[in-house]
Amino acid sequence: MKVSIIIPIYNVESYIAKCLHSVFNQTYKDLEIILVDDCGTDKSMDVVKEIIRKYKNDFHIIIEHHTYNKGLSAARNTGIKKSTGEFIYFLDSDDTISNDCIERLMFPILQGNHVDFSIADYKVIGTNQIYPPLLLKEGIIKGNINIINSYCKKEWYVMAVNKLINKSFLLKNNLFFKEDLLHEDELWSFQLASCAESMYVIQEKTYFYYIRNNSITTAPKKKNFDATSTIIQEINNTINLHKLCHNIEVYNLIEGLKISTFIKKYRFKYKYNLYYIYKESYRNRSTSISLKQLIQTYPSKVLWEVQYYLPPKIGYYYCIILIRLFYILRYGL
Numbered sequence: 001m002k003v004s005i006i007i008p009i010y011n012v013e014s015y016i017a018k019c020l021h022s023v024f025n026q027t028y029k030d031l032e033i034i035l036v037d038d039c040g041t042d043k044s045m046d047v048v049k050e051i052i053r054k055y056k057n058d059f060h061i062i063i064e065h066h067t068y069n070k071g072l073s074a075a076r077n078t079g080i081k082k083s084t085g086e087f088i089y090f091l092d093s094d095d096t097i098s099n100d101c102i103e104r105l106m107f108p109i110l111q112g113n114h115v116d117f118s119i120a121d122y123k124v125i126g127t128n129q130i131y132p133p134l135l136l137k138e139g140i141i142k143g144n145i146n147i148i149n150s151y152c153k154k155e156w157y158v159m160a161v162n163k164l165i166n167k168s169f170l171l172k173n174n175l176f177f178k179e180d181l182l183h184e185d186e187l188w189s190f191q192l193a194s195c196a197e198s199m200y201v202i203q204e205k206t207y208f209y210y211i212r213n214n215s216i217t218t219a220p221k222k223k224n225f226d227a228t229s230t231i232i233q234e235i236n237n238t239i240n241l242h243k244l245c246h247n248i249e250v251y252n253l254i255e256g257l258k259i260s261t262f263i264k265k266y267r268f269k270y271k272y273n274l275y276y277i278y279k280e281s282y283r284n285r286s287t288s289i290s291l292k293q294l295i296q297t298y299p300s301k302v303l304w305e306v307q308y309y310l311p312p313k314i315g316y317y318y319c320i321i322l323i324r325l326f327y328i329l330r331y332g333l
Helices: 016-024 044-055 072-082 101-110 144-152 167-172 184-195 222-241 248-267 274-282 291-297 299-309 312-331
Strands: 003-009 031-037 060-065 087-090 117-125 139-142 163-166 198-210
Touching: 003 016, 003 044, 003 072, 003 101, 016 031, 016 044, 031 044, 031 072, 044 060, 060 072, 072 087, 087 101, 087 167, 101 117, 101 163, 101 198, 139 144, 144 184, 144 248, 163 167, 184 222, 222 248, 222 274, 248 274, 248 291, 248 299, 248 312, 274 312, 291 299, 299 312
Parallel strands: 003 031, 003 087, 031 060, 117 198
Antiparallel strands: 087 163, 117 163, 139 198
C-alpha cells in the first residue's frame, strides 16, 4: 500500500537536505514524495532539485509549485489533492523522521488492523521546554468517544505531523486544513479526533521536531490572538456538527483554550477590541454542561462558568477581574 509523504517547502534552505535524506532512507519503500514549493525567497528549491536527482529513479517524486506564497495549510492541501497513495503522512521541511518511521506506522495496518489513522511518539530538539508527550498505551483504540476524550485530555499531541492517515477517511470527512490561519494544527487535530472511529498508537519516537529561533510560536502577536479566536469559532462548529455538546472533556478543552488566551492577552497587554472578540467568539459556545457535572468533574472551571450566566458586558468585566486576580495570587502583580 502506497504512502504519500507531503512536505511543504518555504525558506528552509539550511534544513531541507536533512529532511529529504531522512525520507529517502526509509525502510518502507512504497512511497510517493510530494514536495510543495510555497514560493520562498531562498534557495530551498535549488537544494531540493540537486538532491532528488540522486533518487528520481528509486522513488515517485512530485514537485508542485504555488504561484505565490499561500502558507502551510494551503501547501498541505495541495499535497492532499495531488496524492495517489492510500495513506497520507505530513512532514515539515525543517524536521526529520527515523529510518523506520513509515514502516512502524504501517505495521499495524499491514497486520490487518483497519484504522482511520496511526500515530507514533516524537522527540523535540532545540529547547528545554517540555512539549506534550504521547501518553497513550501502544495498541488500537476504538470508538469515537474514546478518541475524542483522549485528545481533549491531551493524551496525544496537536501537531498534524507523524500521523499516518487513511486517505479515504480523510476525504470522506473533508479533513483539509483551514487556510490563512496560524496554529492550524490545533483546529485540524480536533476535527480529526471528532470524526475518527479507530486509531493505532505506536510508542516509539519516529519524528524529530526541531525548534528554531524563527518559529511561529516564539513571539505572540495580534495575528496569533486572532487565529485563536477563529479556532475557537471553528471548534464550536465542529462540536455542533458531531454532536459533542454534552461531552465534559470537550467542554474542558475549549474553555481551557479560552482561559489560556485571555490570560495571554492580559499578560501581553492586548490593546485591540477585546470586548468584541469576547462577545463574538469567547461568549459564543456550543457545549452544554450542568453546574453539578462541572463541580463533580472540573471544579476549577466553575468560576469561569459564572460569566455565561451574566449579561455579556458584565461577563466580560467579570473575566477581566478573574484574570487580574489570577495574576495577583500567582505572581503578586
